[in-house]
Amino acid sequence: MTTLATYRSSRELFANLTLRELRSKYKRSFLGWAWSTVNPLANMLVYTIVFKYFFHARLGPGEPSGLDVYSLWLLSAMLPWNFFQNSVMTAISSLVNNSNLIKKTYFPRDLLPAANVAAGLVSHAIEMGLLLVALLAFGNYRALEELPFVVLLVFLTALFGLGFGLMLSVLNVYFRDIQHFVTILFMVWFYMTPIIYPIAFLHSRLQTIMKINPMTDMALSFQATLYDGTHPGWIELSYFALAAIALFVVGRSVFNRLEGGLAEEL
Amino acid sequence: MTTGPDIAVRADGVSKKFRLFKERNNTLKATILRGRRIVVEDFWALRDVSFEVPRGETFGLIGENGSGKSTMLKCLTQILRPDAGSVAVQGKVSALLELGAGFHAELTGRENVFLNGAILGLSQKELRRRFDEIVDFAGIGAFIDEPVKNYSSGMYVRLGFSVAINVDPEVLLVDEVLAVGDEAFQRKCNEKFLELRDSGKTVVLVSHGLSQVQNLCDRVAWFSHGQLMKVGPPREVIQAYTGTVQVDREVDDAGNPRWGSGEGRITHVELLAPGGLSVDKVRSGDRATFRLRYDMQSAIERPVFTLAIRTVNGFLLTSPTTRDANCVPEKLQGGGTVDVTFDPLRLLPGTYDVTVSLTDVSYSHPYDVRQNVLRFDVEPGSIPETQGAVSLGGTWRVGDLVPDP
Numbered sequence: 001m002t003t004l005a006t007y008r009s010s011r012e013l014f015a016n017l018t019l020r021e022l023r024s025k026y027k028r029s030f031l032g033w034a035w036s037t038v039n040p041l042a043n044m045l046v047y048t049i050v051f052k053y054f055f056h057a058r059l060g061p062g063e064p065s066g067l068d069v070y071s072l073w074l075l076s077a078m079l080p081w082n083f084f085q086n087s088v089m090t091a092i093s094s095l096v097n098n099s100n101l102i103k104k105t106y107f108p109r110d111l112l113p114a115a116n117v118a119a120g121l122v123s124h125a126i127e128m129g130l131l132l133v134a135l136l137a138f139g140n141y142r143a144l145e146e147l148p149f150v151v152l153l154v155f156l157t158a159l160f161g162l163g164f165g166l167m168l169s170v171l172n173v174y175f176r177d178i179q180h181f182v183t184i185l186f187m188v189w190f191y192m193t194p195i196i197y198p199i200a201f202l203h204s205r206l207q208t209i210m211k212i213n214p215m216t217d218m219a220l221s222f223q224a225t226l227y228d229g230t231h232p233g234w235i236e237l238s239y240f241a242l243a244a245i246a247l248f249v250v251g252r253s254v255f256n257r258l259e260g261g262l263a264e265e266l
Numbered sequence: 267m268t269t270g271p272d273i274a275v276r277a278d279g280v281s282k283k284f285r286l287f288k289e290r291n292n293t294l295k296a297t298i299l300r301g302r303r304i305v306v307e308d309f310w311a312l313r314d315v316s317f318e319v320p321r322g323e324t325f326g327l328i329g330e331n332g333s334g335k336s337t338m339l340k341c342l343t344q345i346l347r348p349d350a351g352s353v354a355v356q357g358k359v360s361a362l363l364e365l366g367a368g369f370h371a372e373l374t375g376r377e378n379v380f381l382n383g384a385i386l387g388l389s390q391k392e393l394r395r396r397f398d399e400i401v402d403f404a405g406i407g408a409f410i411d412e413p414v415k416n417y418s419s420g421m422y423v424r425l426g427f428s429v430a431i432n433v434d435p436e437v438l439l440v441d442e443v444l445a446v447g448d449e450a451f452q453r454k455c456n457e458k459f460l461e462l463r464d465s466g467k468t469v470v471l472v473s474h475g476l477s478q479v480q481n482l483c484d485r486v487a488w489f490s491h492g493q494l495m496k497v498g499p500p501r502e503v504i505q506a507y508t509g510t511v512q513v514d515r516e517v518d519d520a521g522n523p524r525w526g527s528g529e530g531r532i533t534h535v536e537l538l539a540p541g542g543l544s545v546d547k548v549r550s551g552d553r554a555t556f557r558l559r560y561d562m563q564s565a566i567e568r569p570v571f572t573l574a575i576r577t578v579n580g581f582l583l584t585s586p587t588t589r590d591a592n593c594v595p596e597k598l599q600g601g602g603t604v605d606v607t608f609d610p611l612r613l614l615p616g617t618y619d620v621t622v623s624l625t626d627v628s629y630s631h632p633y634d635v636r637q638n639v640l641r642f643d644v645e646p647g648s649i650p651e652t653q654g655a656v657s658l659g660g661t662w663r664v665g666d667l668v669p670d671p
Contacts, residue, residue, distance in 0.1 A: 012384050012389055012390055013384040013385060015384075016380060016381045016384040016385075016390075017381070017384075019377075019381075020370055020373065020377070020381055023372075023373060023377065024370060024372050024373060027372045027373075100364075100367055100368075101367060101368050101385070102345075103345065103367075104345070104363045104364040104367035104368075105343075105345070105361065105363070105367055105368055105385050105386070106343045106344040106345050106361065107385055260347040261347070263340070263345045263346050264284065264346065
């Protein structure tokens with residue numbers, strides 16, 4: 001069945017579904033697209049105040065960039081995390097929210113969660129573009145040289161999110177509490193990942209345990225490329241890449257196994 | 267799974283089971299606490315159904331509610347996956363299961379046309395080319411750039427149909443969607459539908475409208491309790507179906523199907539020759555009157571009588587009603603007669619069947635329907651034509667010199 005024509009038409013449908021997500025996201029809101037930058041900025045403000053003025057913590061300058069701005073360091077791992085979290089959260093409910101579409105029309109069902117990830121990717125690309133401008137404004141030209149690595153990392157983050165989203169979206173059809181459970185999971189996971197605090201703050205044994213979490217490697221890699229202006233560590237990069245590919249393969253196979261019953265379950 | 271070049275749709279031993287949950291685990295908590303002890307009852311919506319539809323054929327699926335015909339259609343569209351057997355559809359498929367199913371309320375009509383078209387498998391280039399045609403057909407006008415949540419339900423459905431019908435599929439799967447919109451739009455839909463059929467598309471149609479099935483379909487499949495009862499020519503299958511299934515259905519003394527709620531009945535139908543004599547044959551071009559005797563047990567408000575004439579192989583020639591003729595009384599009670607006169611009767615020699623019905627003014631509630639209650643012959647008469655079933659009384663002019671346009 002997977003002829004070239006079906007592939008082409010589903011690619012166009014994919015583009016259309018992604019556009020639908022993007023268009024409907026900020027429909028009827030006054031600030032519209034500005035919200036997608038207001039949110040991370042508000043987060044940044046809160047965390048910066050807590051980190052610097054409540055905890056009196058100091059980050060230390062990036063090596064070799066020499067940059068010493070906590071807010072920029074925070075954003076370089078928080079924006080990718082937000083992209084990952086938003087992709088998964090919107091993908092999870094994508095099948096349930098489009099039950100009418102699934103029950104009345106046929107198209108490859110994985111396009112629905114995938115379109116959510118793709119829509120997230122578009123917003124993320126804009127955010128990362130703005131962050132890059134800010135980094136350049138603060139004189140960190142090395143971030144520009146690391147751009148190919150940043151693109152690779154964004155791609156891996158998307159793959160990670162897609163695999164997770166595929167798996168959870170189809171499970172959420174069978175067990176609706178998944179989405180509530182995942183909200184808590186993300187909250188814990190976020191603080192278990194060195195995004196608002198540098199990993200060096202932790203005891204070395206704890207650091208080793210933290211590195212089981214592939215998101216730690218994601219955060220470290222983004223911080224290295226964007227803030228420090230150096231290549232990501234090869235171990236971190238390959239561990240994160242392997243985790244992303246593995247999760248994608250597992251997510252896809254879970255999805256493929258369960259998608260046949262979707263129209264009945266919804 | 268092999269499909270011959272001339273077979274467009276094939277179902278091979280298709281079975282579909284639905285699980286009816288007595289108690290089901292919809293939450294993780296319930297699953298963990300109760301383990302795998304879910305109480306399930308199997309319900310076979312389809313059992314071992316096989317049929318083939320040759321390319322270019324219009325194939326109807328009929329049956330009662332819950333007989334499995336819609337499930338069959340959903341299996342053909344791949345929305346449902348059969349538990350056993352296989353389904354093969356050759357060529358580009360478009361399914362009309364619900365109009366506007368993919369519409370997003372906040373998006374404009376224009377955005378939705380492109381989204382819905384993509385779901386139905388139309389490329390963006392094609393959609394751009396046909397966009398004006400789609401909007402024209404739906405009669406949406408300036409509303410096309412409004413969010414569809416501001417549409418009336420009629421506009422919503424019209425736009426949905428318009429997109430779906432413009433997909434230009436090779437195989438069209440239709441579920442009861444032709445009965446949408448006002449009368450004018452319905453006529454447009456039927457025309458478009460016939461156009462598709464006549465251009466050699468394969469159509470599989472689920473319908474409750476037996477006359478629609480009889481007029482449109484080349485072959486019909488009758489489903490009952492998930493099983494395929496009979497496949498064959500429309501007239502044969504519909505008679506088998508109507509003869510056995512409906513609860514309020516009976517067979518009159520002559521063995522013809524009859525149904526309706528029965529508050530009023532058509533007790534007798536006869537054909538009267540010019541002299542007023544009851545006959546069973548008339549001459550082509552003579553005056554002919556059909557007389558219906560009715561008996562209303564209770565007062566019936568605004569009753570409508572319909573008299574349909576078919577050829578013996580079931581093709582509907584005409585079906586005038588008292589509503590068409592603006593001849594609907596406010597109320598009828600007791601007995602009486604209704605006459606409809608054709609002067610001249612423009613039927614050509616042959617044999618014809620008459621079906622009469624007594625319904626409410628919207629035609630939706632049948633009080634009494636008597637299928638093929640009267641058969642009559644037309645013999646050669648004053649109309650000299652011989653081919654076809656009717657004469658439309660056209661006039662010819664030959665040999666005039668008219669300048670070329």
